Amino acid sequence: MNPVAEYFKGIYDGVHTALIGMGITFGHLFTPAVTVQYPDVKMVMPERVRNRLYVNMDDCIGCDQCAKACPVDCITIKTIKSAPDVDLGMTSRNTKKRLYVPQFDIDIAKCCYCGLCTFPCPTECIVMTDVYEFSEYDRSNLIYSFATMTPAEIETAQIKLKKADEEATVKKAAAAAAAKLAADQKAAEGASAPAPAAKPAAPASGDKGTA
Amino acid sequence: MDQFLQSIFGDSILTQLLLGVLPLVFVLVYALVTLYSEMKIAAHIQDRLAYMRTGWHGVLQPFADMLKLLQKEDIIPTAADKLLFILAPYVVFIGTYAAFAVLPFSSAYAGSSLDLGLFYIIAVSAVVVVGILMAGWASNNKWSLFGAIRSASQIISYEIPAALAVLAVVMITGTMNMNEITKFQAGGIQNWLIFGGPLPLGHKLFLLPVMIVLALIYYVCSMAEVNRTPFDIPEAESELVQGYNTEYTGMKFAIFYLAEYANLFVVSAIAVVLFFGGWSSPFGSFMSGPIWDLFWFTFKGMLLVFVNVWLRWTLPRLRVDQLMYVSWKVLVPFALVCVVLVGAIMVL
Numbered sequence: 228m229n230p231v232a233e234y235f236k237g238i239y240d241g242v243h244t245a246l247i248g249m250g251i252t253f254g255h256l257f258t259p260a261v262t263v264q265y266p267d268v269k270m271v272m273p274e275r276v277r278n279r280l281y282v283n284m285d286d287c288i289g290c291d292q293c294a295k296a297c298p299v300d301c302i303t304i305k306t307i308k309s310a311p312d313v314d315l316g317m318t319s320r321n322t323k324k325r326l327y328v329p330q331f332d333i334d335i336a337k338c339c340y341c342g343l344c345t346f347p348c349p350t351e352c353i354v355m356t357d358v359y360e361f362s363e364y365d366r367s368n369l370i371y372s373f374a375t376m377t378p379a380e381i382e383t384a385q386i387k388l389k390k391a392d393e394e395a396t397v398k399k400a401a402a403a404a405a406a407k408l409a410a411d412q413k414a415a416e417g418a419s420a421p422a423p424a425a426k427p428a429a430p431a432s433g434d435k436g437t438a
Numbered sequence: 439m440d441q442f443l444q445s446i447f448g449d450s451i452l453t454q455l456l457l458g459v460l461p462l463v464f465v466l467v468y469a470l471v472t473l474y475s476e477m478k479i480a481a482h483i484q485d486r487l488a489y490m491r492t493g494w495h496g497v498l499q500p501f502a503d504m505l506k507l508l509q510k511e512d513i514i515p516t517a518a519d520k521l522l523f524i525l526a527p528y529v530v531f532i533g534t535y536a537a538f539a540v541l542p543f544s545s546a547y548a549g550s551s552l553d554l555g556l557f558y559i560i561a562v563s564a565v566v567v568v569g570i571l572m573a574g575w576a577s578n579n580k581w582s583l584f585g586a587i588r589s590a591s592q593i594i595s596y597e598i599p600a601a602l603a604v605l606a607v608v609m610i611t612g613t614m615n616m617n618e619i620t621k622f623q624a625g626g627i628q629n630w631l632i633f634g635g636p637l638p639l640g641h642k643l644f645l646l647p648v649m650i651v652l653a654l655i656y657y658v659c660s661m662a663e664v665n666r667t668p669f670d671i672p673e674a675e676s677e678l679v680q681g682y683n684t685e686y687t688g689m690k691f692a693i694f695y696l697a698e699y700a701n702l703f704v705v706s707a708i709a710v711v712l713f714f715g716g717w718s719s720p721f722g723s724f725m726s727g728p729i730w731d732l733f734w735f736t737f738k739g740m741l742l743v744f745v746n747v748w749l750r751w752t753l754p755r756l757r758v759d760q761l762m763y764v765s766w767k768v769l770v771p772f773a774l775v776c777v778v779l780v781g782a783i784m785v786l
Contacts, residue, residue: 256482
């Protein structure tokens with residue numbers, strides 16, 4: 228194109244495209260707004276949104292897998308073993324609960340909403356909800372404690388465990404003593420009957436398993 | 439209007455003072471209305487709603503903004519040139535407000551019926567550049583200085599085609615008195631200068647395309663003179679923070695804003711007087727009279743302000759070289775050709 232034609236074409240294009248743009252914006256002046264009036268009207272969140280974490284403590288077995296999966300270490304879990312005679316009930320998935328969970332804290336201020344904690348959970352008790360409005364004036368208010376145990380309950384659980392442990396050690400000592408006694412007797416009787424010697428040892432190993 | 443005021447207060451200084459203050463009342467009301475409507479227009483162009491919480495559809499928002507600005511801390515940077523820094527916003531506003539002195543709002547009211555009205559407006563609106571340069575220099579801030587220098591170069595280059603367009607109109611009307619120019623176009627929409635003015639049909643037909651081009655040139659120049667998108671490189675937020683008023687806060691910042699909006703009306707009003715019949719009614723003698731004149735003048739002015747806002751939210755910002763290209767290589771030659779054509783048509 229020769230320079231003169233280019234010059235006039237440039238001017239024509241400038242005016243022409245400006246008018247096209249004005250047409251478009253004028254059209255948009257009368258299209259209804261696509262935004263919503265947020266605090267009054269809220270958008271429906273998609274089905275699998277990842278917002279605030281929620282833990283259903285009835286199902287938690289204290290396996291600590293979510294805390295291990297968390298890339299920012301915002302989950303803190305403490306567990307207490309239950310005594311053998313205590314029944315903690317079943318989860319909704321029919322797995323036996325064996326651990327007390329006295330502490331299950333999530334520092335939501337650290338949470339990066341990756342959702343990695345929800346995948347390893349064997350009982351699917353830690354989930355991401357669609358709640359997104361939880362601002363606080365104090366950062367410490369953003370540490371959520373999901374544990375349901377009262378301090379008294381924690382104490383009794385600990386005492387029970389201690390007692391069970393003591394009982395177990397007493398039993399173990401008794402079993403060991405019995406085993407030793409049997410061995411001594413065997414040695415005294417001589418090598419005439421080697422087969423019964425194994426018998427006292429069997430219950431001792433069984434005790435170890437339950438302790 | 440001046441006779442009316444004189445009949446009440448007598449021939450005293452108070453009368454003159456009231457006459458001078460009237461446009462200020464207009465500017466303040468106009469600034470609030472424009473502030474609100476610009477935000478609303480911008481939002482609706484982008485399919486949003488803008489203010490919705492302060493009053494019905496946020497109509498009280500401009501008052502809230504004003505209150506906020508009044509309460510703001512007035513900061514003067516320690517490295518700034520204190521005197522110039524404080525003076526700058528007032529110089530800018532005075533330069534803008536002085537232009538209101540000759541605007542014929544109605545057949546009954548014009549601050550001053552200067553015979554050199556147009557010349558005066560072009561001269562006095564150049565004072566704004568001085569104020570902007572003062573602000574940029576006194577702020578002792580690189581962004582401010584860049585903004586101010588850009589603004590000065592832009593306004594100076596765009597005054598030339600604007601003045602040429604004004605000159606062409608003066609060649610047709612034979613007067614620089616803005617009231618006379620308006621009266622020249624009285625008698626209905628067909629007599630407006632953009633349609634060739636009240637001349638014989640042969641002249642009109644030849645003048646029509648020339649006048650439309652001249653009106654376009656003047657309008658583009660006026661946009662550049664008020665530093666608004668697409669010619670907003672002096673305050674280009676994305677590169678210069680806020681241009682020459684970066685360091686300004688509180689009321690000084692508000693005065694810059696007020697001056698910008700007032701200037702926007704001044705340039706639109708000049709375009710109205712030059713090409714769109716000023717205060718004269720588009721229906722001839724129908725709906726005319728001092729009050730209707732005021733309505734028509736404000737209505738036409740606001741319409742042009744609306745087009746300006748509309749363009750602001752349509753076009754992106756020009757680069758510096760594009761800005762100079764548009765002024766010196768497009769608008770100036772076209773304006774010169776138009777002036778020669780108008781001269782030839784008027785002689786024939």
